[in-house]
Amino acid sequence: MSAPGKADAIARANIALAKYWGKSDDRLNLPAVPSLSITLDPMRTETRVELDERLDADVFELDGKVALPKETARVTAMLDRVRAESGIAAKARVTSRNHFPTASGLASSASGFAALAAAARAAYGLTRDDAKASAMARRASASAARSIYGGFVELPAGEPGDDALAAIPRHDASHWDLRVVVGVITEGRKDVGSREGMGHSRETSPYWRAWVESAPAMCGVIREAIAARDYERLGPVVEQSFTTMHALAFTSSPSTMYFQPASIAALQTVKQLRDRGVPVWPTMDAGPHVKAVCPGEAAAQVEQALAATPGVLRVLHARPGAGVEVG
Ligand code: 2P0
Known part of the structure; x- marks a missing residue:
């Protein structure tokens, strides 16, 4: 061989x-x-x-x-x-x-x-x-x-x-020192897995077609905003991509809801930070955790505020990393 x-x-x-x-x-x-x-x-x-x-x-x-x-x-x-x-x-x-x-x-x-x-x-x-x-x-x-x-x-x-x-x-x-600060939310019930959840959304949500039609434009704005390192343009669309995805899950029948009460609290924390002038927007995946996306200089403040949010167990801090390494 x-x-x-x-x-x-x-x-x-x-x-x-x-x-x-x-x-x-x-x-x-x-x-x-x-x-x-x-x-x-x-x-x-x-x-x-x-x-x-x-x-x-x-x-x-x-x-x-x-x-x-x-x-x-x-x-x-x-x-x-x-x-x-x-x-x-x-x-x-x-x-x-x-x-x-x-x-x-x-x-x-x-x-x-x-x-x-x-x-x-x-x-x-x-x-x-x-x-x-x-x-x-x-x-x-x-x-x-x-x-x-x-x-x-x-x-x-x-x-x-x-x-x-x-x-x-x-x-x-x-290219860009963007950070992801993860607010880890209380470990509760097991969530519906992504594969199952997205299949269910396609089969049963009345918004499926709207999602397929609107997602490319959202991705396009995100692509352009990243290329230009334009956080002001990026943030609102990052939020809209996840809320549209979760709207699909939420409007499936029966409904798939990934939010827990602490997810809402953490989303409010992110909004309050922004109201005080801190550049930060949220995203969420097929689980209750809230991931705050912000420029590097805002990360310490975001970490502190998320850690102080009731229901957030701990906070993790991630940054852009390398691709696959083969040895
Ligand atoms: C994502 N997720 O873009 C989305 C957002 C979760 C929510 O990709 O069925 O494990 O194995 O292709 O890749 C997670 O789904 O699903 C995922 P399969 P996958 O990150």
């Missing part, structure tokens, strides 16, 4: 400023709307892929424990594609570790599948090709396509059938 047989990769989480919510092709996992995110430090996943001719099936260990069968099945699905492309049939041992601050409110699937795609391609001897790794990561989890690249990254909407769809790096991490 000419493959090195073993490779390591590190990938970071990301947070979407323009949200992805809903698919145009379920089988190929293609998004119905474009999204744009910041790849984040210090939330990262480290993954090792080691080929082992003696194995009859892939083995996946996550954070020191053998993973659940359904988690291993998603890993095997990706490895099967790498095996098909490389022509090497050997199974692999995959070891993955998340270095996330405790209950960060940020999903590890994006960094996890990005690190896996990059490590697996290298271990099976494929030449580094970030666009291919991004498309492969997208098949597993669309947000993972964005974590292949650092800084500010866009994932266009996919036309059904376009299995090559990959993210596009717009600017690297040094």
Whole structure:
């Protein structure tokens, strides 16, 4: 075998400023709307892929424990594609570790599948090709396509059938010192997962069509505002992208509501800060946590105010980070 047989990769989480919510092709996992995110430090996943001719099936260990069968099945699905492309049939041992601050409110699937795609391609001897790794990561989890690249990254909407769809790096991490301050809200019931939630929105929300029609313009403004480092233009659209996405979830039947009372309190904190002249706008994902997006110089004030908000357990501070690193 000419493959090195073993490779390591590190990938970071990301947070979407323009949200992805809903698919145009379920089988190929293609998004119905474009999204744009910041790849984040210090939330990262480290993954090792080691080929082992003696194995009859892939083995996946996550954070020191053998993973659940359904988690291993998603890993095997990706490895099967790498095996098909490389022509090497050997199974692999995959070891993955998340270095996330405790209950960060940020999903590890994006960094996890990005690190896996990059490590697996290298271990099976494929030449580094970030666009291919991004498309492969997208098949597993669309947000993972964005974590292949650092800084500010866009994932266009996919036309059904376009299995090559990959993210596009717009600017690297040094382009703009934007910060994301996460207000971690009380751990309560388990939320409806993103995949299930977005499918339900597409099937049942009367606003689905309006979302698909309006999301590209919001993403376009966000793209332009980032290019111009224009925070005044960026902030209101970042808010509108998440409120429109949550309106979709909220108006699904039965309703999917990700907000908890403390989410509202944290959103009010952000609004009050802004009323006092602090540049800060919020976003939220498929969970109750509030993520405040602000320029670096405002971050300390935002952290302090969010930490003092009733129901906010702790506050985390993230900044633009690098794309996938393969070793
Ligand atoms: C995003 N989210 O753009 C949006 C906003 C959550 C809310 O991408 O079904 O795990 O695996 O492609 O990528 C999370 O959804 O969904 C997500 P699948 P994924 O960040």
